[in-house]
Amino acid sequence: MGPQGDSEVSEVSVVPGGLEADHRLETVIATLLRSGVLLATAVVFLGAAVYVLRHGGERPHYAEFHSEPTDLRSVSGILTDLSGLSGRGIIQFGLLVLIATPVLRVAASLLAFALKRDWLYTLLTLIVLILLLYSIFQGLPGLP
């Protein structure tokens, strides 16, 4: 083994998992976050255009809380509205993409830690992912 190979081995052994792998994960995460935000913004913008064209003149009533209709409150409902191409449905889908962006980031980290056989952090990341999925997919039934 040449001197180059030696230095590579010693660098990898300093940090478990390797600095290079960490750096690659950082690049993946950065790309993921940026594209998620850009996509969400584009979708919301599109929905806004449709929404303003149809409802621009109306005055909404937010002073009192009356809860959103059921179809705008769950993942499956939003997807149904999206296929109907309503302005509010498209916007809500864009917001869902935005909420999903950090969740995807956590999922990518989970995969990266598992590939590095860093089981402690695979477990810790899995806990975070489960909490997030619970929050987003919690059904309405059973909740007051």
Added chain:
Amino acid sequence: MTLLVWLGSLAAGFLGALTGLGGGVVIVPMLSLVFGVDIRYAIGASLVSVIGTSSGAAAAYVKEGFTNLRIGMFLEIATTLGALVGAAVATRLPADAIAVIFGVVLLFSAYISSRPHKTPLGPEGGSRLAARLRLAGSYPGAHGQAGYQVRGVPGGFGLMFVAGALSGLLGIGSGAMKVLAMDQVMRIPFKVSTTTSNFMIGVTAAASAGVYLNRGYVDPGLAMPVMLGVLPGALLGSRLLAGARTRVLRTIFAVVVVFLAVEMIYNGATGRF
């Protein structure tokens, strides 16, 4: 109204980025005090925009190598748990109570972000628990990579839970609280603390945003102008922050923050929400 909310959100994102307190700190009082929006709608819209600004900024910081992914991942357990609890509490508390808590937290956040930073630990003095979790790291300093150790893990973890709960309850990023935990308690270098905090804000806000969405507090007609305003505003603010003369702006904003906080407390205490 949509256009006015958009303009207000643009300003809020701009000011939030300048001070590092985040857009939510201005969005929620603006929507509830000026536009008379129910505070829970305001919080729902604010949370969504917080995810946007945090994720956008995190993408840049992660690439620069300041963010400590391990510390972030570990502490996110505390913040997401807290966020779920905070969001659940918010749906049960009266709006007036939320407003008063908001004002108090706002004052406290402004106070802690004006305090001097603790000296980081450097390459020695980490705790055993931090070593087991391999939280130590390094970041690009003035003279190449600088290593640092971590301590105060249980205290930091506990504070992170509180930060998450406040984020879920009030619709803010709780950046000041997160930095307090990392900078003051865990003795992590300031630049690492702020960027890792920002990195965690997106996940924390996503956890509570899910709860708000499912309970019907995210309105597309309101969240749309807020999100489309805060994002470019924050981008502009962080550009300006990289330049000079931020001292004057920060002082002006500190006054604005105190004013908003007092308004929230007064209106909440007199039952106007």
